[in-house]
Amino acid sequence: MSEKKLAIIATKGTLDWGYPPFILASTASALGYQVEIFFTFYGLQLLKKKMDVQVSPLGNPGMPMPMAMDKWFPVIGTAIPGMQSMMTMMMKNKMKAKGVASLEELRELCQEAEVRFIACQMTVDLFDMNPKAFIDGVEFGGAALFFEFAGEADISLFM
């Protein structure tokens, strides 16, 4: 079986949007794909040693709220202080209860499966991020490096 290739661009740094790249990358490698993820802009949060990503109901009308809060709770209420950390905590608890892996665990499984992680050098510079804050094994590069792999990929996804 010739090895298929999957290229992913991960651009979002929230608890919910951290899942698609890591779930698809780890699964694809279990299916025999060679996988590379290019992390850019807010997606770089997913590479931090101490991943502190959150989920917000603010500006996210599709997010199911506990206790049917979305039915009677005014939209502006989603902006009150503490709402984001409360929702993040509730989401994490729900995930745990349903046997959904943590982002850290999926990221580790990706690394075990030799998924290649590339951090966008431009964004790292732009936001003055400390390369030491990232997990080991991350490579730094630019758009051309992404295309070197993506140009040969069977599937390319932007998330």
Add this chain to the structure above:
Amino acid sequence: MADFDQELDASGLNCPLPILRAKKALAGMEAGQVLHIIATDPGAVKDFEAFAKQTGNTLKESKEEGGKFVFLMQKN
């Protein structure tokens, strides 16, 4: 004698963990050996069919047993 060589209990785990655990278990097995997998994620039924198709392993059995999903996967 059991009709499998190794067992994997993925009960309570959700997508994609059953697949990832199965892949890991199969990696440590010999060709021809059979992995007995137990899962509770209903999505695992279609996922293990697709996994077998794409990896060349043989899904010898897939059934529901007392609210759990049970699979026999033979390594190619």
